Amino acid sequence: MSPGPIRSEVSQYQHILVSREDGIGTVTINRPEKLNAFAGRMRQDVAAAVRELAADPAVRVLVITGAGRAFCAGADIDYMKDLLERGDTENFTILVEAGRAVVTTLRETPKPVVASVNGPAAGGGANLALACDIRIASDQASIGQTFTRIGLHPDWGATYLLPRLVGPSRAFELFASGEMVGAEDALRLGLFNRVVPHDRLAAETKALALALAAKPPLALALAKKAVYASESHSLSQMLDMELEHQLRCFASRDAREGFAAFLEKRQPSFQGT
Numbered sequence: 001m002s003p004g005p006i007r008s009e010v011s012q013y014q015h016i017l018v019s020r021e022d023g024i025g026t027v028t029i030n031r032p033e034k035l036n037a038f039a040g041r042m043r044q045d046v047a048a049a050v051r052e053l054a055a056d057p058a059v060r061v062l063v064i065t066g067a068g069r070a071f072c073a074g075a076d077i078d079y080m081k082d083l084l085e086r087g088d089t090e091n092f093t094i095l096v097e098a099g100r101a102v103v104t105t106l107r108e109t110p111k112p113v114v115a116s117v118n119g120p121a122a123g124g125g126a127n128l129a130l131a132c133d134i135r136i137a138s139d140q141a142s143i144g145q146t147f148t149r150i151g152l153h154p155d156w157g158a159t160y161l162l163p164r165l166v167g168p169s170r171a172f173e174l175f176a177s178g179e180m181v182g183a184e185d186a187l188r189l190g191l192f193n194r195v196v197p198h199d200r201l202a203a204e205t206k207a208l209a210l211a212l213a214a215k216p217p218l219a220l221a222l223a224k225k226a227v228y229a230s231e232s233h234s235l236s237q238m239l240d241m242e243l244e245h246q247l248r249c250f251a252s253r254d255a256r257e258g259f260a261a262f263l264e265k266r267q268p269s270f271q272g273t
Contacts (some may be wrong), residue, residue, distance in 0.1 A: 003060050006144070014046035015030050018049045020046055020058065022206075022214060023031040024206065025053030025061070026063045027063075028065055029065070030061060031067070032070070036125070038072070038074065038075055038099075043095065043099055043101070047098070050109060052110075054111055059270075060213035061111060061117055061209045062112070062216060063114045063209055064132060066118055071128075072103050072128055073121060074123025075095065078202060081221050097125050099157075100155075100156070107228060107259045110225070112212045113132045113134075114136060117131035117134070117141040117143065118141065118198075119140060123147055124156045126145060126158070127145075127157055129143060131161060131164065135191070136194050137196070138183065139184070141183045142186070142235055143180065144174070146178050147175070147178065148177075149178040149179040150230070150245075158175070159171075165191060170189065183195045188238065190240070207221060214267075216249070217270065218248065218249060222245040223245075225245075226238065253271060254270045254271065254272065254273065257269060257271070259272070
């Protein structure tokens with residue numbers, strides 16, 4: 001594996017930590033005393049942090065997680081209540097649009113994004129996790145579309161993301177109930193890709209991220225693009241896209257390295273070219 005120079009560095013926004021190590025860029029939502037609920041510019045800072053890591057050539061994989069005992073509790077209820085009481089539609093719209101920007105940034109990022117769900121992921125926090133490419137969760141984690149508990153409609157792309165994972169009927173049931181779903185049930189429904197013991201989450205997340213970082217970046221970026229394009233493209237269009245992507249990979253140095261490593265019975269060292 002050669003994900004670029006091994007380095008460890010940390011940068012910080014308010015309530016958002018950004019670190020880089022071994023080709024892995026990690027975004028940690030850092031407001032543990034409020035279960036990492038979004039307030040102020042946190043939504044905008046998550047999007048900015050993702051863009052920052054996506055632009056770093058030394059970063060091969062992104063991980064998003066939460067500090068403390070929660071992944072993210074969604075919106076800060078006290079702040080939302082204040083907006084409601086003041087009838088502040090303008091600032092409420094800004095909040096919803098900021099969540100939209102996070103989801104679109106995650107989907108448009110060519111690098112794999114892993115959600116490491118360390119605890120409850122509720123409302124916007126749930127859909128932050130669903131917008132990531134892969135979700136690995138603690139056995140103490142839970143996830144829920146809690147919007148109806150406070151009389152609100154799902155946002156952060158929930159009405160797009162959830163039906164594609166669980167089907168429209170089950171998605172509506174989850175929206176309507178507003179209940180949190182435990183880790184094992186979330187795994188069964190396909191909301192989580194895998195569930196691991198809580199004390200192993202950090203290690204298992206790093207192992208997964210390192211495995212992804214060892215893969216050819218171009219092939220992964222094009223596969224991610226194709227997977228999400230398939231949601232709105234026909235079979236014929238996807239076959240055309242596969243040909244285009246395959247030819248780009250075929251012409252890459254990484255393809256030559258992959259074939260050589262296979263024939264020489266060694267691990268490949270992909271450079272992203």
